[in-house]
Amino acid sequence: MPYPRPEGLTPTAVTDIARVAGATSPTTQAAVSGVSLSSLAVQPGDLYAALPGANAHGAQFVVQAAAAGAAAVLTDERGARLVHESGVDLPTIVVEDPRAILGAVAAIVYGTALPAGPGIRAVGITGTNGKTTTAYLLTSALEAMGRRAGLIGTVETRVGADRVPSARTTPESPDLHALLRVMSDRAVQDCVMEVSSHALVLHRVDEVVFDIALFTNLSQDHLDFHADMEDYFAAKASLFTPARSRQGVVCVDDTWGARLAEQAEVPVVTLASTSDTPADVVLTEVDGSDFRLVGEVAGTAVDLALRSHLPGSFNRTNTAMAATALLLAGHDPETVGAAVLERPVVPGRMELVPAPESSSGEDLPTVVVDFAHTPDAVASALAALREDAGGALVAVIGAGGSRDPGKRPAMGAAAAAHADLVVVTDDNPRAESPEAIRAALVDGARRGPGEVVEVAGRRAAIAHALRAARPGGTVALLGKGHESGQEIDGVTTPFDDRQVAADELVELIRETGS
């Protein structure tokens, strides 16, 4: 589903775009009223940004872009040759690195260029885990305060009543600037968005200056894209520079957060989950889901009684991060305290699968769907579930193909360190062999004390886990969270852990009569 586009824009002259891009201008009267970097998404009157990529060069698709109504092309030297060879005759702006100037171009076309900007307070959340959860907590609190909030992240993009499921965590810059324009036109006051490390490196958030940037934590992930953890950290840290944000909230629970707080080039408020770590605000008097947030934010003393509605100590931290961001934005503590108490729905994060109506419930396992797909998240999620689990704790786990292979054994080991039984199965194998991915997980899982079983096919694995957890145990379905499909070899077929678990629970009742 495409993102909403702004309506009634004044077209921007191609000559003006060339000036912003620092390129020699083609002699033309042409103007554009949108920007797209995929030929499949071009709308009539768009500037088609034909970028070089890992799989193809966008200029290979210029014929399709022209057929869809592109009015001009932005590309590099190689792209310009491809456009010429294709026979397409469109005004073409040529720069060395089109991706690097695309944010500035999109900001001019959509009227989102700062300092006039779209008049929205933007909050950008980065970190390995907790971005989506914190974004939902923040959006829900803002709405409870009566503000019009937009949301952009892994699960969906929300602009007023419009909800578009996401293909990626952070959109490419043309989509992002178009969304900011639409939000502005619809009088959205706050835009809460997740900022992935890919986005920071690939210029997806260029020309957006966040009013507040949040850092949750850093642990192993994405080392297929980043050279090492230092490189991954540097990408995240770039959000905390004046080109990208005005101020920040940094969780200093891990050493990366502590380093970031030291080197941030914008003022930051530090937050720690225990009073053992010095920070501007700390969580104290923890009692289950209740806690106090105590300290100082921007010169004002803070002492707030808060509650996390989601299981796990990490969700207390996510809740505290959201509250601190609101305080830093200048909302008064009483309002913030009340707003954060609202119960948010965070799809696929520690989400309980309801027992089927036909069940007496007693003999059935508790089933929780969670998006843990890093070693740290697997450990955190299972440790949280262990606290409440009466019987056995069974983890169903796979790992995404065409993604960091290095994290797989560590994910398996984390699962086996916390669960009584680990059922190793498939996640989204993508272009890789499911057997090879499972083998890497099994290899790690065998290092832990838990029992390990390998079950090919995610539905079969879920069915196996439900039976193994009877009676009264807990089944954690990890890694796919809100996802509604499973990607195998370029084909995505419908698969939702929550639905499959619900169906398999019904099947279990039919079999056992419980």
Ligand SMILES: CC(=O)N[C@H]1[C@@H](OP(=O)(O)OP(=O)(O)OC[C@H]2O[C@@H](n3ccc(=O)[nH]c3=O)[C@H](O)[C@@H]2O)O[C@H](CO)[C@@H](O)[C@@H]1O[C@H](C)C(=O)N[C@@H](C)C(=O)N[C@H](CCC(=O)O)C(=O)O
């Ligand atoms: C590593 C990465 O992020 N790559 C992104 C990048 O790919 P690429 O530059 O190699 O592009 P390519 O596939 O070679 O294609 C070249 C160009 O031709 C264009 N094209 C291609 C085919 C076509 O029919 N028409 C067309 O116009 C493409 O739009 C592209 O501009 O540019 C593409 C176009 O925007 C993205 O789709 C692609 O994201 C891929 C799909 C991806 O999987 N990205 C993931 C890893 C990602 O971004 N993840 C982060 C973090 C997730 C998290 O932890 O939350 C995210 O923000 O989602």
Ligand SMILES: Nc1ncnc2c1ncn2[C@@H]1O[C@H](COP(=O)(O)OP(=O)(O)OP(=O)(O)O)[C@@H](O)[C@H]1O
């Ligand atoms: N603050 C946290 N610290 C550690 N683990 C967390 C934290 N918050 C959430 N998690 C775990 O990480 C998983 C992913 O959380 P969430 O979707 O909020 O993160 P994300 O940063 O948006 O991830 P992604 O980059 O994949 O979109 C959760 O399902 C949970 O298991």
Ligand SMILES: N[C@H](CCC[C@H](N)C(=O)O)C(=O)O
């Ligand atoms: N945003 C993450 C999501 C991973 C989810 C997991 N189900 C997988 O497929 O690896 C990524 O693209 O790496």
Ligand SMILES: [Mg+2]
């Ligand atoms: Mg996310």
